[in-house]
Amino acid sequence: MREPNEIDFWRGFALVTIFVNHIPGIFFERFTFRNVAISDSAELFVFLAGWALRKLVDGPAKPLSARYLILRLEGRAFTVYLAQLVIAQLAVALLAGASLLLDAPFLLDWNNASAIFSDPVRANLGLVLLTFQLGYFDILPLYVVLMLVSPLIALSYRHARALLLPASLALWAYALAFGVNFPTWPVEGAWFFDPLAWQLVFVLGFLLAGEDGIGGLVRRYRKPLWWAALPIVLLGAVAARTEFDPSPIALPEPKLFFVFDKTFLSPARLLSNLAIVAVFAGAFHAIARGLPRLADFLSALGRNSLNVFCAGSLLSLAGQIFRFAYSGDVVSDAFIVMFGIAAMGATAWASEWRERLRAKSARAPA
Amino acid sequence: MGFGMARKVAGKIGAGSCIALALAASLALAQERAPESTPPSEAPPLSPACEAPAGDIAAPASLPHFAKALRERKTASILAIGSSSTSGVGATSDAKSYPAQLEAILEGALKGVDVVVANRGVSGEVAAVTAERIKSEVAREKPDLLLWQLGTNDALVRIAPDEFENTVSSTIRWLKANEIDVVLVGLQYSSRFSRDEEYFAIRNVLQRVATAENVAYVRRYDAMRFIAQNHANLQMMARDNFHLNDLGYQCMAEHIARAVIVGVFAKRRPSGN
Numbered sequence: 001m002r003e004p005n006e007i008d009f010w011r012g013f014a015l016v017t018i019f020v021n022h023i024p025g026i027f028f029e030r031f032t033f034r035n036v037a038i039s040d041s042a043e044l045f046v047f048l049a050g051w052a053l054r055k056l057v058d059g060p061a062k063p064l065s066a067r068y069l070i071l072r073l074e075g076r077a078f079t080v081y082l083a084q085l086v087i088a089q090l091a092v093a094l095l096a097g098a099s100l101l102l103d104a105p106f107l108l109d110w111n112n113a114s115a116i117f118s119d120p121v122r123a124n125l126g127l128v129l130l131t132f133q134l135g136y137f138d139i140l141p142l143y144v145v146l147m148l149v150s151p152l153i154a155l156s157y158r159h160a161r162a163l164l165l166p167a168s169l170a171l172w173a174y175a176l177a178f179g180v181n182f183p184t185w186p187v188e189g190a191w192f193f194d195p196l197a198w199q200l201v202f203v204l205g206f207l208l209a210g211e212d213g214i215g216g217l218v219r220r221y222r223k224p225l226w227w228a229a230l231p232i233v234l235l236g237a238v239a240a241r242t243e244f245d246p247s248p249i250a251l252p253e254p255k256l257f258f259v260f261d262k263t264f265l266s267p268a269r270l271l272s273n274l275a276i277v278a279v280f281a282g283a284f285h286a287i288a289r290g291l292p293r294l295a296d297f298l299s300a301l302g303r304n305s306l307n308v309f310c311a312g313s314l315l316s317l318a319g320q321i322f323r324f325a326y327s328g329d330v331v332s333d334a335f336i337v338m339f340g341i342a343a344m345g346a347t348a349w350a351s352e353w354r355e356r357l358r359a360k361s362a363r364a365p366a
Numbered sequence: 367m368g369f370g371m372a373r374k375v376a377g378k379i380g381a382g383s384c385i386a387l388a389l390a391a392s393l394a395l396a397q398e399r400a401p402e403s404t405p406p407s408e409a410p411p412l413s414p415a416c417e418a419p420a421g422d423i424a425a426p427a428s429l430p431h432f433a434k435a436l437r438e439r440k441t442a443s444i445l446a447i448g449s450s451s452t453s454g455v456g457a458t459s460d461a462k463s464y465p466a467q468l469e470a471i472l473e474g475a476l477k478g479v480d481v482v483v484a485n486r487g488v489s490g491e492v493a494a495v496t497a498e499r500i501k502s503e504v505a506r507e508k509p510d511l512l513l514w515q516l517g518t519n520d521a522l523v524r525i526a527p528d529e530f531e532n533t534v535s536s537t538i539r540w541l542k543a544n545e546i547d548v549v550l551v552g553l554q555y556s557s558r559f560s561r562d563e564e565y566f567a568i569r570n571v572l573q574r575v576a577t578a579e580n581v582a583y584v585r586r587y588d589a590m591r592f593i594a595q596n597h598a599n600l601q602m603m604a605r606d607n608f609h610l611n612d613l614g615y616q617c618m619a620e621h622i623a624r625a626v627i628v629g630v631f632a633k634r635r636p637s638g639n
């Protein structure tokens with residue numbers, strides 16, 4: 001088990017934020033950082049996932065041949081895919097159970113679930129193909145796609161390092177210029193997180209995690225970058241507080257470059273995310289000194305990010321149902337948040353306990 | 367890219383031509399005076415099952431950008447966004463969803479024009495999430511008119527009414543700045559929520575925002591309640607007794623078509639956007 005560290009800590013922070021942000025209307029949403037920024041925890045989560053991939057590729061996976069590296073990364077993609085299937089199915093069951101228990105058929109609509117019940121033949125197929133995504137259960141499908149192509153990222157990093165960033169930027173620019181996104185089916189529409197655009201923040205996380213290339217560059221100019229990023233973060237806070245949002249009509253084509261769009265990861269959101277990272281990088285050490293228990297707790301969540309993410313997604317949905325049943329007020333919202341964060345902590349603890357148990361039994365003679 | 371295509375359907379010509387017949391009357395009326403919060407007294411007729419008092423159906427407002435597109439290009443695009451009532455849960459097929467039926471009604475009524483209605487309903491979605499989707503859909507599809515069906519889910523998940531108000535009015539202002547007309551399509555009626563305070567509060571917010579921002583508002587709740595109370599023999603609801611059935615969607619489409627058509631022929635108000 002790793003010691004608490006910066007990446008795990010911020011991953012844990014992103015996980016808690018996502019949990020709260022996915023309960024619409026909850027009182028405590030106002031304390032999450034998207035209220036003072038034009039990006040949110042989704043960008044942070046994907047950025048840190050790219051960062052973690054680099055740590056894997058430079059660390060435990062470094063000695064692996066290309067073939068084993070591909071196998072390892074595709075295995076991870078498969079694990080994430082299974083996780084998505086399991087939580088989507090559990091979410092459907094949660095809605096179905098709640099609709100029976102509360103005699104509330106409209107619960108079957110929540111989070112885009114209705115096609116499962118009204119058009120099960122196609123919707124169940126779409127669920128497995130990831131072309132049918134439940135609302136708020138749309139980050140893991142992006143993550144599956146990113147992990148599916150992660151061997152491409154890792155191998156071009158090994159063999160054609162200079163190509164990685166230009167290729168990623170070009171793909172992102174292409175997606176924004178032409179509004180290209182993956183379609184959804186059977187419910188007509190497009191993915192909430194466009195993988196063609198969002199791969200950029202993943203690749204940037206991957207590149208900035210290293211000591212070479214742009215990673216080295218930002219490390220060398222850390223102080224000036226901090227001063228450059230600070231006004232961007234402050235400007236983002238002003239934009240968020242005043243609800244400033246540029247009007248496409250006044251903007252030149254292609255407009256997706258200029259609006260603050262989440263689906264296509266518009267430059268403003270990307271810049272906001274990078275500036276936040278630049279400003280808060282290193283803050284972990286002060287936090288760990290001042291609030292060691294918080295640092296331990298969030299790092300534990302981040303170390304087990306997939307399991308905790310899955311638990312958090314289901315807890316958010318349970319929170320939504322709870323708010324419906326008990327007409328959410330501050331007190332019940334506080335209960336939801338405390339229960340949810342405790343359950344996410346328990347998930348992390350149970351995951352690590354299970355790993356320790358497995359390690360112990362592996363050491364014991366057969 | 368096939369995903370950008372709107373659902374194309376045929377049918378419902380009967381209701382459409384009914385409305386067309388009455389257009390001359392409403393046109394003449396609209397030219398005489400700009401509509402106030404009530405529609406012109408001679409509004410397009412509805413099919414008998416969908417009859418309701420004009421005041422219960424909609425508070426129209428002019429739709430200058432949509433009208434301009436029809437006038438100058440003979441074609442206009444409508445983005446129908448919202449939750450399950452837009453995606454068509456409870457309908458026997460996609461062609462029976464309200465956006466598909468609306469397209470046929472409008473093309474029948476407004477002769478010689480091509481109206482494309484794209485369906486972007488995501489069931490169970492709250493307004494704040496729809497508002498985020500609106501931004502990217504508008505940047506991509508560049509519609510002339512946005513039909514935003516909203517409120518039911520916000521009331522059910524207990525969104526604070528002032529938060530809901532803020533989301534809706536800021537999105538409407540953003541759309542206006544982008545020269546896109548908006549029609550708000552209100553909450554549906556359900557006897558279960560007729561006494562629910564939150565439901566009532568969200569309904570009030572919509573009405574208030576529509577008046578303050580001078581946008582058309584389709585009073586689904588009032589029209590549905592009227593029909594439920596006065597045509598008790600007509601089944602408008604699907605088997606779950608919450609979603610609409612095909613007939614329910616037909617009435618919804620007819621009511622929205624009416625607000626749209628009145629809006630097309632309405633003169634701009636002096637304070638118009």
